[in-house]
Amino acid sequence: MSHAGTIDHHHDATTATGIPNKKLFMWAFLASDCMFFGALISTHLIYRLHPPPGSPSPRQIFSIELTSFSTFILLMSSLLMALAVNAIQKNYLTSTRHNLLGTIFFGLIFLGCQVYEFTHFVHEKGLTLSNSLFGSTFYTLTGTHGCHVAIGVLWLILTYIRSFKPAGADAGRPWLAGAFFHFFIFALTIVAGMATVLSGVHAHLAREPFREFISHNLLAVGTTIVGLAILTYLGRSRGAVEFGEANAIDVESMGLYWHFVDIVWIVIFTAVYLLEYL
Amino acid sequence: MDATTATPVVEANSAHSKFHTFVQIAMVLSVITGIEIVLVYLPFAKWLIVSALVVLSAVKFLFVIFYFMHLRWDKVFCTILFFIGLVLAIGTVAALLALFGSEASTPLTSQISHLGFFANV
Numbered sequence: 001m002s003h004a005g006t007i008d009h010h011h012d013a014t015t016a017t018g019i020p021n022k023k024l025f026m027w028a029f030l031a032s033d034c035m036f037f038g039a040l041i042s043t044h045l046i047y048r049l050h051p052p053p054g055s056p057s058p059r060q061i062f063s064i065e066l067t068s069f070s071t072f073i074l075l076m077s078s079l080l081m082a083l084a085v086n087a088i089q090k091n092y093l094t095s096t097r098h099n100l101l102g103t104i105f106f107g108l109i110f111l112g113c114q115v116y117e118f119t120h121f122v123h124e125k126g127l128t129l130s131n132s133l134f135g136s137t138f139y140t141l142t143g144t145h146g147c148h149v150a151i152g153v154l155w156l157i158l159t160y161i162r163s164f165k166p167a168g169a170d171a172g173r174p175w176l177a178g179a180f181f182h183f184f185i186f187a188l189t190i191v192a193g194m195a196t197v198l199s200g201v202h203a204h205l206a207r208e209p210f211r212e213f214i215s216h217n218l219l220a221v222g223t224t225i226v227g228l229a230i231l232t233y234l235g236r237s238r239g240a241v242e243f244g245e246a247n248a249i250d251v252e253s254m255g256l257y258w259h260f261v262d263i264v265w266i267v268i269f270t271a272v273y274l275l276e277y278l
Numbered sequence: 279m280d281a282t283t284a285t286p287v288v289e290a291n292s293a294h295s296k297f298h299t300f301v302q303i304a305m306v307l308s309v310i311t312g313i314e315i316v317l318v319y320l321p322f323a324k325w326l327i328v329s330a331l332v333v334l335s336a337v338k339f340l341f342v343i344f345y346f347m348h349l350r351w352d353k354v355f356c357t358i359l360f361f362i363g364l365v366l367a368i369g370t371v372a373a374l375l376a377l378f379g380s381e382a383s384t385p386l387t388s389q390i391s392h393l394g395f396f397a398n399v
Contacts, residue, residue, distance in 0.1 A: 010352050019353050027356045031363025038367030042374040050378065068315050072308060079304035082346040086296055252348070259347045263339050270314065270335045277318040278327060 009089050009248050026253045030260045037264050040144060041271055044137040055134050058276045061125045063117070070113040071269050074149075077106035078262040085255045091245040093163065097235070100160045100251075103258065107153040112194055114146045116201065138272065145268060148261045155254050157186050167240040182234050189227025195220040303345050310334050 012020040048058075084099035118139070121127040127135045161182045165175055196217060203213040214221060314334050317327055344350045349357050377383055 010348065017353070017355055019355060023352070023356065024359070027359045031360050034360075034363040034367040035370065038370045042371040045371075046374060046378045049375070064315065068311070071311055075304060075307050075311065078307075078342060078346055079300055082300045083297065085348075086300065256347055259342055262346075263342050266335055266338045266342070269311075270331050274314060274318050274331060275328070278324050 009252065020249050022249050022253045023256070026256045030256060033260065033264075037141075037144075037267075040137075040141045041267065044141050044272060047133045047137050052133055054132070056125075056127055056132055058134065058138075061121055061127055062273055062276060063120075064273065064277065066113055066117060067269065067273050070110050070117075071265060073106050073109050073113070074262050074265050077103045077110070078259050080106065081255045081258045085248070085252050088245065088251045089248045093241070093243065094237070096251065097160060097163055100156055100163075101235075104153055104156045104160065107149055107156065107258075108190060108194070111146060111149055111153065112197055114142065114149075115194070116198060118143075119198075141272065142268065145261070145264055148264070152254075152258050152261055155257065157183065159251060159254055161186070163241065163243040164234075164238065165242045166238070167242050182231075185227055185230050185234065189224060189231060192220045192223035192227060196224050299345065303341055307338055307341060310338050 011018050015021055015024075017024060080099045080102040084096050084103060087093075087095035087099055127138070129135055129139045161179050164182070165179070199217045199220065200213065203216075208216075314331055317330055317334075320327065343360070349360070
């Protein structure tokens with residue numbers, strides 16, 4: 001671990017604006033994304049203010065407990081992301097990796113909650129994308145936000161894998177093949193893990209015995225355990241790597257995107273969920 | 279303390295303080311979220327609760343962009359750039375709500391909602 005701290009992470013003398021180009025691009029993109037979400041939020045609110053006859057009652061559909069939990073999880077993921085940026089700016093690679101993994105984990109919990117929420121709304125509350133205007137605007141808005149979270153998780157995973165690229169120019173194809181394998185295992189473990197957790201929740205609600213749950217979901221549970229073991233093995237330190245303080249701007253750009261997803265949810269949580277309870 | 283030892287100590291203190299700042303902000307954000315959730319069940323006037331929710335959300339929003347997103351430490355141009363998009367977005371939302379809120383623009387299929395906040399706007 002080195003204590004470089006010699007790079008000015010907030011200014012770049014080589015650009016006309018004094019701001020690193022990647023950061024400038026990200027802020028410009030986020031400014032445009034504000035307008036995108038502004039349009040989706042206003043569409044939802046307009047149709048909530050003027051609902052057509054037969055509109056469902058959101059208060060009887062929403063679960064404030066689940067949504068509050070999701071909000072808390074996303075806030076904590078933002079904290080871990082900020083800590084990851086802080087760590088890489090100090091060239092603390094291990095700490096950066098741990099915080100990135102934590103952010104990925106919390107992002108996946110948020111997505112899992114959203115998958116559970118949507119499944120619950122469709123199958124038990126009868127709210128689909130096309131059977132009411134409320135359903136259309138609600139799923140479009142929260143689904144678009146969920147897509148942003150999913151893209152953020154993908155970006156986090158790719159950055160995490162990239163942090164293992166060995167130092168030196170001879171990394172080449174062997175490393176690329178290894179990185180693909182690492183990503184494949186990540187994706188497989190996430191899908192299997194989510195299937196296991198969601199099946200576990202349904203089994204718990206249906207009061208299914210643990211042994212029956214395991215026997216019904218043997219493939220998903222087994223894949224999750226094996227996948228986690230392989231990821232632990234692949235996540236060990238393997239000597240000098242290319243990734244370091246010079247890549248802080250990459251992590252920071254990703255962090256900006258992740259925090260933006262969080263602030264959009266802050267607005268959605270209030271405008272779409274909490275106002276329904278008044 | 280000589281110059282060679284002063285720099286690492288200052289850096290370590292800076293890293294330490296930033297870490298604590300982030301953790302403290304996350305705790306504040308969690309508490310505000312908790313207050314928001316409790317607030318909707320309190321028997322106060324709706325306009326008061328709605329105003330409080332808007333203010334609390336804005337506080338959370340500003341904390342995240344200025345601390346977690348480093349706007350506080352970055353060049354002011356980043357703030358201006360982001361706020362151009364943000365102001366346009368807020369203006370669009372306000373304009374659309376005002377436009378559809380006027381009597382002449384009410385959709386023909388609309389009915390008066392009897393559900394909470396949206397019934398009295």
